[in-house]
Amino acid sequence: MPELPEVETVKRGLAPVMEGRVFENVVLNRADIRFPFPSNFKSRLVGTTLITLSRRAKFLKADLSSGETLLMHLGMSGSFIIGAARGRENPKHDHVIFTMRGEKTPIIYNDPRRFGFMELLGQDKLGRLANLGPEPLSNNFHGPALYGALRGKKSPIKTALLDQRVVAGLGNIYVCEALYSAKISPLRKSCHVNEAQCERLCTEIQKILERAIKAGGSTLKDFSAVDGSLGYFQHRFKVYGQEANTCHNKDCTGKIARIKQSGRSTFHCPKCQI
């Protein structure tokens, strides 16, 4: 599922065919996905220029010449396809089709589970971006900042890292991976994660995200890269989905366990993550 690195990959794939282009046509194949599309969605887009496409947390943000901002979230299974709408294997879940002036092929938004959504924000409106925590790859994200965000929190560190107000852009997979690499138990209370551990956690989060972005984003079976490239599914995680495998941290003989935390699967090594 798309987490920060996947969204970043999508952004990089879409920017060359969207930035600086005028929306020539917008087709909606249904009135809503997770939420209803904004009123007059098509007429508010057609004729405007997409000035800048950027990413904030797991959101794609398109600044328009009209002054409005198109905010897009991929949810669990959303993907963009640059290519012909016809001859697609499963056009069933093609919900939005953008045509940019001067571009040969349309840009299709496909989302089987419809957990994604699109919104239009007025000028100076932050909307859902207002309460997001720091970008993990920015200078605002560092040990002391994380420590400050965690103290006073009684929830487990795993849960806290999924809270987009603490750090923005992580999902279940990368949280498991980061805690594993930092050798911190997902069950540890947030307020009991000390300064040194916060420092380590920040470093690991950044390393993991950077590596994943470099790899073009990693993915599970229902997410595909913006160009539909395969081989995208081959990504192996160190701990996520590795239940019962032997921990391969150095000098550890533990076995990867799977537990549930606030309804989500957590994979961890009970022996070396403390």
Next chain:
DNA sequence: CAAAGCTCCTGACCGC
């Protein structure tokens, strides 16, 4: 206020 639980949705997977 924080934290936990529920909800949306479809496709993949499993056992019979």
Next chain:
DNA sequence: TGCGGTCAGGAGCTTT
């Protein structure tokens, strides 16, 4: 082969 049940999860919403 088909069918029902279960699971996956981002994040907003409701409940505690």
